[in-house]
Amino acid sequence: MAASRSKKKNPGRKPSAKPKPRAAVKTAVTRRTAAAAKPAGKSANPLGLEKKPPGQFDTLQEIALEAWRKMPAPVWDHLMGGSDSEMTLRRNRAGLDALALRQRVLVDVRNIDMGTTLLGQKLDIPVFPAPVGGFLSKVHHEGGPAVARAAVSRGTTAFIATAAKPSLEAAQEAVERRLVFQLYVRGDRTWIEGILDRVRAAQYGALCVTVDRNYYGRRERDIVSGLPVKEGFGDQSYQASLNWKDLVWMKERVGLPLIAKGIATAEDAELAVEHGADVVYVSNHGGRQLDHGQGSIEVLEEVVKAVAGRAEVLADGGVLRGTDVVKMLCLGARAVGVGKLLGLALSAGGERGVARMLELMEVEIRHVLGLMGVTSIRQLGPQWLREVPVLGTPSPVSAYPLLEEAVRTGRA
Ligand SMILES: Cc1cc2nc3c(=O)[nH]c(=O)nc-3n(C[C@H](O)[C@H](O)[C@H](O)COP(=O)(O)O)c2cc1C
Numbered sequence: 001m002a003a004s005r006s007k008k009k010n011p012g013r014k015p016s017a018k019p020k021p022r023a024a025v026k027t028a029v030t031r032r033t034a035a036a037a038k039p040a041g042k043s044a045n046p047l048g049l050e051k052k053p054p055g056q057f058d059t060l061q062e063i064a065l066e067a068w069r070k071m072p073a074p075v076w077d078h079l080m081g082g083s084d085s086e087m088t089l090r091r092n093r094a095g096l097d098a099l100a101l102r103q104r105v106l107v108d109v110r111n112i113d114m115g116t117t118l119l120g121q122k123l124d125i126p127v128f129p130a131p132v133g134g135f136l137s138k139v140h141h142e143g144g145p146a147v148a149r150a151a152v153s154r155g156t157t158a159f160i161a162t163a164a165k166p167s168l169e170a171a172q173e174a175v176e177r178r179l180v181f182q183l184y185v186r187g188d189r190t191w192i193e194g195i196l197d198r199v200r201a202a203q204y205g206a207l208c209v210t211v212d213r214n215y216y217g218r219r220e221r222d223i224v225s226g227l228p229v230k231e232g233f234g235d236q237s238y239q240a241s242l243n244w245k246d247l248v249w250m251k252e253r254v255g256l257p258l259i260a261k262g263i264a265t266a267e268d269a270e271l272a273v274e275h276g277a278d279v280v281y282v283s284n285h286g287g288r289q290l291d292h293g294q295g296s297i298e299v300l301e302e303v304v305k306a307v308a309g310r311a312e313v314l315a316d317g318g319v320l321r322g323t324d325v326v327k328m329l330c331l332g333a334r335a336v337g338v339g340k341l342l343g344l345a346l347s348a349g350g351e352r353g354v355a356r357m358l359e360l361m362e363v364e365i366r367h368v369l370g371l372m373g374v375t376s377i378r379q380l381g382p383q384w385l386r387e388v389p390v391l392g393t394p395s396p397v398s399a400y401p402l403l404e405e406a407v408r409t410g411r412a
Contacts, residue, residue, distance in 0.1 A: 089287025092318030095295025124155025178205030186234025212262025322364025
């Protein structure tokens with residue numbers, strides 16, 4: 001994850017100097033190696049190992065590696081880091097790694113149905129881009145519309161954040177499918193009414209209120225690097241004053257189904273349902289808010305039990321692989337959000353990068369289900385999981401061994 005790249009260990013990436021895109025470093029190294037290795041008059045690739053054209057990703061790790069090469073170190077740390085000691089961030093991965101999948105064999109798995117629904121809308125894959133606020137426009141000129149188009153092209157939905165650029169309208173206008181709008185409250189009721197009216201007029205399909213950001217997590221990597229992300233826009237105190245009755249009012253005002261994002265206990269799941277949530281979204285903000293919390297997957301089961309079928313359940317937190325998605329589905333999530341992986345894909349390949357990431361997720365999920373002997377995600381449940389000891393040190397990069405190695409050694 002947030003890389004083990006102290007300034008001393010890796011003088012090439014000083015946050016103080018204008019960070020050098022890793023792409024430049026890589027090109028230099030690749031050129032030198034290729035020239036030295038080329039024997040006169042012979043093919044440069046006697047083993048047939050042709051170099052892929054840039055931007056062609058056959059694996060999720062290539063997407064992550066490309067993002068790592070491209071992104072200046074402080075931006076990488078902002079995306080991949082968490083709050084304070086980053087314990088919640090690591091527990092998201094540790095919780096996923098602590099579960100093994102069971103496999104059954106000799107099942108005809110030529111056809112696998114991984115379709116699901118969200119509030120009655122069909123999703124071809126049980127994965128969607130989570131809201132990642134203003135980050136989109138840090139790494140892409142268009143942000144919201146690009147993510148919306150990529151998601152819809154792969155048959156899924158996207159959550160568009162309040163801070164997404166250029167506007168909430170632009171993202172929804174970019175696609176036919178009705179998306180989900182994610183709200184941060186930065187003003188009084190008149191301010192909220194203004195936003196909710198725009199959400200409705202833009203024809204979003206649902207309102208997602210994020211409830212785990214009443215204070216802005218202390219992301220010390222950003223504080224130390226001086227990356228100007230600070231606490232977002234507007235007056236944060238309105239977000240800090242939110243209560244359950246506000247959710248009821250917002251749902252009435254917008255006239256759309258309500259998603260409560262950031263639920264991490266059975267008690268709050270119960271309250272969310274009581275106050276009209278149609279969807280309970282299990283999340284700890286990717287480990288960016290409360291430190292020393294539980295991993296998302298660790299709380300999923302208690303939330304699903306508390307909801308008891310009265311609302312739909314979504315989840316996110318540490319998801320970087322098809323296996324992660326399948327584990328969350330086994331514990332009762334209907335679909336799973338990706339935050340960091342979305343940021344990586346957008347940085348690595350723009351809109352096409354996000355579409356490719358979702359496609360590769362689909363490939364991975366299909367392989368996982370096939371190898372488990374499962375032909376439909378409806379067959380999934382806790383019976384497919386076993387608790388196991390965690391191997392290695394879980395972190396946001398540990399799901400990708402090549403990336404982990406690159407980050408550890410500093411080699412692109
Ligand atoms: C760079 C970044 C920006 C985010 N911005 C928002 C936001 O504006 N609104 C929100 O509800 N969640 C936000 N999140 C949290 C994500 O929606 C999601 O809950 C989280 O990233 C999931 O964990 P993962 O990153 O391990 O996949 C952000 C996450 C990241 C990484």
